Amino acid sequence: MKLGNRIQVYTTGLFILLLVLISAAVYFSFSKIVYDSDVDQTRMEAERIVTGVNERSDALSTDVLRAYVPANGMIRLVLPDGTSEVSLTGGSQENLIEQAYPYEAGEKTEVRRYEGVPYAFVSIPIIWTNGEVVSFQLTRSLEATAQNLNILRIVLMSVALLAMIPFFLSSRLLSRLIVHPIRSLIQTMQQIRGSGQFKHIPYERESKDELAQMAHTFNKMMVQLEENYQKQEQFVSNASHELKTPLTVIESYASLLKRRGTQDEELFQESVEAIHSEAKRMRGLTEQLLLLARKEEHWDVQFESVDLPYLLQTSVSSFEKAYQRKVDLFCPQGIYITTDEQKLKQLLYIFMDNARKYSVDPIEVNVESKDDHVVILVIDRGMGMSQKDLEKVFDRFYQVEESRTEGYGLGLSLAEELAHVLKADIQLSSEKGKGTTATILMPLSEGSHF
CATH class of the missing domain: 1.10.287.130 (Signal transduction histidine kinase, dimerisation/phosphotransfer (DHp) domain)
Structure with missing residues (x-):
């Protein structure tokens, strides 16, 4: 199933479920409220009848009770043995007489169903003419309420069905809005694969979604x-x-x-x-x-604690012998760093060789501290370079002097790769006619001090 159809199905299904739950909650809540109200009214009517009968001066009789029989219900007096002393119905409710009439010792209210029709049932104990306590029961039909609830059920179902139409259309529109950028992405990728060109997806830059x-x-x-x-x-x-x-x-x-x-x-x-x-x-x-x-994982880097002054001294000495160039080294004792010794030497050779090519004066290698890091500076007093050259000097095959034949323009690119695998930061600063400074920033090992 496509993503757009899946979004539409999920959102529509969730909406239908919520609509059904809300409609059911409204219907059953309203039904309970209405039935409880009808039962309360029936109870108050039963109490009114009992009070009215007790206030009569003449004895309680069937004729007296007949005056209080509701048009849609029944009055019944049930003896303690379960027999009916009086059963009076109004209108077309004769079928209620055939229903069971258990004796209720205390007051009771509930909704009962006879032949699918709901009735409000109220039972109140009273004293009969012979002095015996009997159960006065008033039953009233709630058929009108049931019809109203049936109408409410039809209305809720109709509203739910009608609401599904605009929601279905809106969910379809929503799915298209969501899927459109994805389709654009797919089309762009297909065009890139087919044409080999690098294309971009148009989108609203103000949007933050x-x-x-x-x-x-x-x-x-x-x-x-x-x-x-x-x-x-x-x-x-x-x-x-x-x-x-x-x-x-x-x-x-x-x-x-x-x-x-x-x-x-x-x-x-x-x-x-x-x-x-x-x-x-x-x-x-x-x-x-x-x-x-080479990839980073193929560099075979072996980190270990390295005596930095000794490493710099041996590197500078080898460089001086190889190129017959003076290198001034300043490095305090007792400095240790965690690095790959051979890779760091290679990085230093690249910067010193670069300084050799661009200057004739002695090269300086200084060591300074910065927070918890050691800073190695390789300084030459040569021709320097412009800001434009400085921005491109790490690009492969880039050479400041186009006429220069020595070198290939790969040294600083290699230095950048070495610094990355050594987890060191390198920077170049230069000023035209004054020289260039290469900076290597590395963390100090524990116990090192300046």
Whole structure:
């Protein structure tokens, strides 16, 4: 069953159930009130008859009681042995005489049914002419009340049936209003699947209901998917472009070697050197691409307590020997953090290597404290970068200097991935002509102090 039909069936069924319950409650409540009122009236009438008879100066007799017989009821006197002393009926109520007449020692009021007709029954004990206590019973027909209740039942049923028509139409309209955004979502998804385009669902932006939130969330997801798709296309395009250059160089020198390599020793050495250099460049590029392609769960991160001063000292020492660059390190002793030592070293190398490329002055690595966190600063006094470049520097293959051939524009993208798996925050701040500062923010381990 479709969602719209299900909503319509459920809402209509619930409305019918509530309507039946309300109608039944109204009918039975009104019925009880009316019957109780009729019984009270019959009781008061019986008391009036008994009072009137007792005030008569002559003896209580059948003729006296006959004057009080209701037109739609019966008066009866029942002896203690269960026999009827007097039975008087009015109108066409002779059939009441044939009904059982048990003796009631005390006062009693109730509604009884004879042949499907309701009657108000009242029994009051009185003293008979012979001094014996008898049961004075007054029975009055409630057929008019029953007819009125029957009319009420018909009216309630008619109102319920008539009310179902507009409710059925309104529930159908409601189901369409609810299902419309869902249908739009389905159609949009089908169009996306068929055309490959990223489309949005139109909706009322002023609305704050769940359907508007669903459409808004879907549109945001489409924007994100489109951005990721464009980044993926750009990534593939840039990767192809970066690989094309070394492949072209290798192919050119290989063709040159094939034609004249064995004849010219100098050309042979130049070709081998160029091919080797481009092969190393391709290997570095593919290694960084593979690292960026990894998912978080495939990084094999092993967190442990690490002596930060020792880690920084060994990292800086290795970097200085590898690149013959001066690195000034300032780090207090006794600082421990919980991290993956090798991944943090890799993150530091990326920032120090980036500082090396953009400056000729000594690089600074400083450690500061901020609340319960340690702040590692990698500072260079180089050319710096503009705010526009700073916003894009973490994008893959982005390079501040388009003419730069060293590097692939992947280092900072890799740094962002490493920081994510290490649960660290990284930031770059830079000013044109004054240098760049890379910030790594990590929580301190217990027991660490500055």
